[in-house]
Amino acid sequence: MDKERLLDWYRQMVLIRRFEQRSAELYQQGKIGGFLHLYIGQEAVAVGAIAARQEGDHVITAYRDHGHALAVGSDPGAVMAELLGKTTGVSKGKGGSMHLADVDRHYWGGYAVVGGHLPLAAGLALGEHYRGTDNACLCFMGDGSTNIGYFHEALNIASVWELPVLWIVENNQYGMGTTVERASAVATMVEKAPAYGMEGKQVDGMNILDMYEATKEALAAIRDGAGPQFLEAITYRYEGHSMGDPLRYRTREEVEKWRGDDPIGILERHMLEEDLADRETLDEIDGEVEQTVEEAVEFAEESPLPEPEALYENIYAEAV
Amino acid sequence: MDKERLLDWYRQMVLIRRFEQRSAELYQQGKIGGFLHLYIGQEAVAVGAIAARQEGDHVITAYRDHGHALAVGSDPGAVMAELLGKTTGVSKGKGGSMHLADVDRHYWGGYAVVGGHLPLAAGLALGEHYRGTDNACLCFMGDGSTNIGYFHEALNIASVWELPVLWIVENNQYGMGTTVERASAVATMVEKAPAYGMEGKQVDGMNILDMYEATKEALAAIRDGAGPQFLEAITYRYEGHSMGDPLRYRTREEVEKWRGDDPIGILERHMLEEDLADRETLDEIDGEVEQTVEEAVEFAEESPLPEPEALYENIYAEAV
Amino acid sequence: MARITMRQALTDALREEMDRDESVFIMGEEVGVWGGTYAVTRGFHDEFGPKRVRDTPISEMAIGGVATGAAMNGLRPVAEFMTINFAFLALDAIVNHAAKIHYMFGGQMKVPVVFRAPGGGGRQLGATHSHTPDVIFSHFPGLVVVAPGTPYDAKGMLKEAIRSDNPVLFIEHATLYQLRGEVPEEEYTVPLGVSDVKREGSDVTIISYSQGLQVSLDAAEQLAQEGIEAEVVDLRSLRPLDMGPAIESFKKTFKAVVVEEGHGMYGIGAEVVARLQAEAFDYLDAPILRVAQDNVPLPYSRELEQMALINPEKVIAAVKEVL
Amino acid sequence: MARITMRQALTDALREEMDRDESVFIMGEEVGVWGGTYAVTRGFHDEFGPKRVRDTPISEMAIGGVATGAAMNGLRPVAEFMTINFAFLALDAIVNHAAKIHYMFGGQMKVPVVFRAPGGGGRQLGATHSHTPDVIFSHFPGLVVVAPGTPYDAKGMLKEAIRSDNPVLFIEHATLYQLRGEVPEEEYTVPLGVSDVKREGSDVTIISYSQGLQVSLDAAEQLAQEGIEAEVVDLRSLRPLDMGPAIESFKKTFKAVVVEEGHGMYGIGAEVVARLQAEAFDYLDAPILRVAQDNVPLPYSRELEQMALINPEKVIAAVKEVL
Numbered sequence A, B: 001m002d003k004e005r006l007l008d009w010y011r012q013m014v015l016i017r018r019f020e021q022r023s024a025e026l027y028q029q030g031k032i033g034g035f036l037h038l039y040i041g042q043e044a045v046a047v048g049a050i051a052a053r054q055e056g057d058h059v060i061t062a063y064r065d066h067g068h069a070l071a072v073g074s075d076p077g078a079v080m081a082e083l084l085g086k087t088t089g090v091s092k093g094k095g096g097s098m099h100l101a102d103v104d105r106h107y108w109g110g111y112a113v114v115g116g117h118l119p120l121a122a123g124l125a126l127g128e129h130y131r132g133t134d135n136a137c138l139c140f141m142g143d144g145s146t147n148i149g150y151f152h153e154a155l156n157i158a159s160v161w162e163l164p165v166l167w168i169v170e171n172n173q174y175g176m177g178t179t180v181e182r183a184s185a186v187a188t189m190v191e192k193a194p195a196y197g198m199e200g201k202q203v204d205g206m207n208i209l210d211m212y213e214a215t216k217e218a219l220a221a222i223r224d225g226a227g228p229q230f231l232e233a234i235t236y237r238y239e240g241h242s243m244g245d246p247l248r249y250r251t252r253e254e255v256e257k258w259r260g261d262d263p264i265g266i267l268e269r270h271m272l273e274e275d276l277a278d279r280e281t282l283d284e285i286d287g288e289v290e291q292t293v294e295e296a297v298e299f300a301e302e303s304p305l306p307e308p309e310a311l312y313e314n315i316y317a318e319a320v
Numbered sequence C, D: 001m002a003r004i005t006m007r008q009a010l011t012d013a014l015r016e017e018m019d020r021d022e023s024v025f026i027m028g029e030e031v032g033v034w035g036g037t038y039a040v041t042r043g044f045h046d047e048f049g050p051k052r053v054r055d056t057p058i059s060e061m062a063i064g065g066v067a068t069g070a071a072m073n074g075l076r077p078v079a080e081f082m083t084i085n086f087a088f089l090a091l092d093a094i095v096n097h098a099a100k101i102h103y104m105f106g107g108q109m110k111v112p113v114v115f116r117a118p119g120g121g122g123r124q125l126g127a128t129h130s131h132t133p134d135v136i137f138s139h140f141p142g143l144v145v146v147a148p149g150t151p152y153d154a155k156g157m158l159k160e161a162i163r164s165d166n167p168v169l170f171i172e173h174a175t176l177y178q179l180r181g182e183v184p185e186e187e188y189t190v191p192l193g194v195s196d197v198k199r200e201g202s203d204v205t206i207i208s209y210s211q212g213l214q215v216s217l218d219a220a221e222q223l224a225q226e227g228i229e230a231e232v233v234d235l236r237s238l239r240p241l242d243m244g245p246a247i248e249s250f251k252k253t254f255k256a257v258v259v260e261e262g263h264g265m266y267g268i269g270a271e272v273v274a275r276l277q278a279e280a281f282d283y284l285d286a287p288i289l290r291v292a293q294d295n296v297p298l299p300y301s302r303e304l305e306q307m308a309l310i311n312p313e314k315v316i317a318a319v320k321e322v323l
């Protein structure tokens, strides 16, 4: 893997982490409303997988969507502005944290209804399949969403129609306060893949190189016409499900154990050990990211609120 | 297997077959309205499986429900009366062909929304589990219903909660005009069981002895606390999906091939070959069944229509 | 003009739009090999092939969601729910996704999908299969809901719906497929969200749509024989709801009856009445009455079911009550 | 009498009924270990154990259907939908199964299930998570739908709902959990399907329920300072709908405003207006107005969302318009 690439991944993961930390602060200050779901701990999944996509590939995910937005290259300022409900936000302040989208970057958004975006992903893939392109759709979802009807119907029809979708389950061990074991009849997500004619593969979601390779392979298989593919990324969220989570369902020890394999730490160690980067370079990147995030916050804070008319705009795409 | 038992099974299957043939005639004559789904060809599944249940076990199925009603021992006259929409019908003429039920016999009914009864089955099982009995619920469903969200959610939660449910998929090769292959990502139903932590077993649904044995075993496993079990009964419906099916989706040859392993024929041959019955006995049974069905039709035809007040009765179980 | 059936009008509309635009395709249960449960897409599978006429598994949530996603990505799906009863399973996909995506993401995406769904009672299908739940889908912003009651409107509005960039729920009525009406050979469309006067009259205004329209027109004919001239307004679209013609007519007749096949309680008629009394208050001569399905689950028994459904007699009785 | 919060009232009702009847149990997402997303069942998991306080997977169709099946087989489930928005996925389980089974099988089975579901906007949750879709569930026969607006009614009606042999959808409002009100120590229940006058007045009748009730009571207080005495009628139950008190009040005031948090179009208010003008026609002095949520998807932006929601000012303006 060439060095520049790794440095960029490092930068993206640090950007997401820092962006999330600042979001949490702004939420505490009451500047962000609604629900806020942080991606801290899972950075390698979105960054590694999305790094493997080709230009025309689509990305869609659930409400824990900041990381994916930044990974597809959305402007941090526009993302932060959305969190603050400003008119300069990616969704004009109408979507908020759970509904970021950036269609110019083929990022079709975060969706707050668990599983609701899975058939949308199959539909996006159908569009490509119908036009005969070799583009695919990367659909991210949580472990908890694999127990809802949408999951079953979307994965089944995608296989029957041989649609170019890559299902990526971010198994962060919990759906809110419920462990995988207490919600799913099978302990791993890959065990669900065969029911849809897919083999499925587990990946270390804390290791960005593994995430990248696994995604690259899966996408290649899809382009070779092997039909939908399925990845289970083993990961963990360090913070609560959303802000204000009482965290009664897990121990501090468990969290500490996982912090041990921090995705940023793993890449950092790898680069230092392999002499792909030195401390200074990484510190420099940290500094730049710090700067970027501050500018994003400034931009968001200074951006105007939506005009009242906006309430009645975009109800329909076409007057009726 | 003792002889009396086999003779009774033979009688039940012939009763169902004859009952269905008469229903078809009455439908043609306009005496039965709505949709009519015949069970002809699948008799061994319901009769064999239900023969294996213990007193307190529950039965629930979809709209193709005449066979199950007769197999649990419902009065043919009351079932036919329901088809004719008479007040003497099992559901007082309010349910019709698709909504037969006989709660006194723990038969919770036929349900017309595909998959809708699966979570009900889990709920019925939860009732037994909650009270600590060793009763189970036999839930019959079609192959096509395994592709709907209800299937996924019901089978998953039943396994997570270790509920005493026996899932019996009647794979009659088609969901209306759609073959299993064109609707399901996997070619067999048992391939879906592992995703819910069950092994699953295929049974020859045309052979009532196999159906009985497989069900007996599965129910024993459930009572031993092994959790939900899953059976795929390979069978075939000789008639159309419902009356008026244009049958554009299959060939006469295919139908003939299946008629070769007719469930009644298989049992008949078995009994004659093993000297468990002679021609006369069987003919006698055929005659009795003919009689029973004619009496059922007479009863139904002579029964009164519901009184107008009935329209407003049973909306609520308790005045509010 | 040729007199063709509602079914034929729908079939023609679909075929014309499929010929016209490659991005239009059909998906749903039994729409292909079977030819459509109500034979609306009969022959399409051979004619257009499996790519454009797609049979789906029994997966209503997927039908709703996949069609929505395909529309987001440039296609124009015509997704069929075998009956509107099964669309209950796709409520979230339809009203929380198809109908909200354009707004929620600040207008970044368009969702030009059409959901076709036949509904209605009167065929002894029992409580779960006989719904006319038009009102519950019409309650939600972002969705366009139409329910034409004549072959002419059905063809023109389906073509318009397919060309529209908005998500449209196109409600059909299973008992109207055989209804015949005049339909021109030449190309035309009918705008969505525009009501229409189907019969002129000066004594009373009957407001309805879909199957209720036919019941109302029957009633109007019978009333005419008694010298009562009813004006019959066809809403055609339930969202947006064009109250113009109804209000105009009411200001002429001072009396109105709203007719719908669905349940009366919290039904379409309630909104129409509320709008009429608010926007034409000074013209209220008598209470505005509603004729609708009894508030009971529909039973299988033919006799009981018919009791619960609307018919010309019930409409005539209501008209005489307001006169 | 102690002044407790709506949350406490609900918690007490649940605990008392669980203590009273072994067959009562709770199931839903995060009701157990987490203690309920809105902390209504906090501590129940330890207190009653996992058999009676059951965390479910994220499976709304199963929550609706399993609870229904358990009720058919003798239990009294209190099934919680984390929010009513997710109950869209259980629409079929609720209205086509729970609500129809007693009727469809000729009364053979009872379905004593309670579905609890908090809804409502005003918390910047965006278009899919902010619904007040009470009306769509209230449209269907066979279901009982209630939506209390005070801690007293919430406790009394939840206990009544749990004891009822009918399927009951018990709608809560996420912004009312902190609302305090007087609740007696001693045992009591409040009947379902009975409206209630929450404030007496002679100048105008304001009809509302749930969160709209609180907005209406605020408005009434402010109006009183201007010498306008509004009578506030709380529907409390949406199905069956008890119009008695509203009609009685209207016959006294000749003017009415209907207030609801949900969308106005095809909303609860439409039915109330239609019933009032039909059943108290001779008392109509002015158009009956509706104050409801704008017919737009609710946006995330606090400023925009607040614009779309009801508030006392909007109610006051409507009252002044009808006076």
Ligand SMILES: Cc1ncc(C[n+]2csc(CCOP(=O)(O)OP(=O)(O)O)c2C)c(N)n1
Residues within 6 Å of the ligand: A064, A112, A113, A114, A115, A141, A142, A143, A144, A145, A146, A172, A174, A175, A176, A241, D029, D058, D060, D082, D086, D089
């Ligand atoms: C249909 C539906 N049910 C319930 C919820 C409430 N809810 C939001 S997130 C969540 C947990 C999802 O867990 P998982 O899929 O593992 O994603 P994660 O939060 O861990 O990223 C739940 C239950 C919802 N948004 N949608």
Ligand SMILES: Cc1ncc(C[n+]2csc(CCOP(=O)(O)OP(=O)(O)O)c2C)c(N)n1
Residues within 6 Å of the ligand: B064, B112, B113, B114, B115, B141, B142, B143, B144, B145, B146, B172, B174, B175, B176, B241, C029, C058, C060, C082, C086, C089
């Ligand atoms: C949710 C839903 N979607 C569609 C239908 C229409 N429908 C009725 S039966 C059927 C086919 C079911 O096939 P299968 O489950 O294999 O049962 P079989 O008829 O073969 O016994 C369909 C699509 C329905 N009743 N419910």
Ligand SMILES: [Mg+2]
Residues within 6 Å of the ligand: A142, A143, A144, A170, A171, A172, A173, A174, A175, A176
């Ligand atoms: Mg998770």
Ligand SMILES: [Mg+2]
Residues within 6 Å of the ligand: B142, B143, B144, B170, B171, B172, B173, B174, B175, B176
């Ligand atoms: Mg089948």
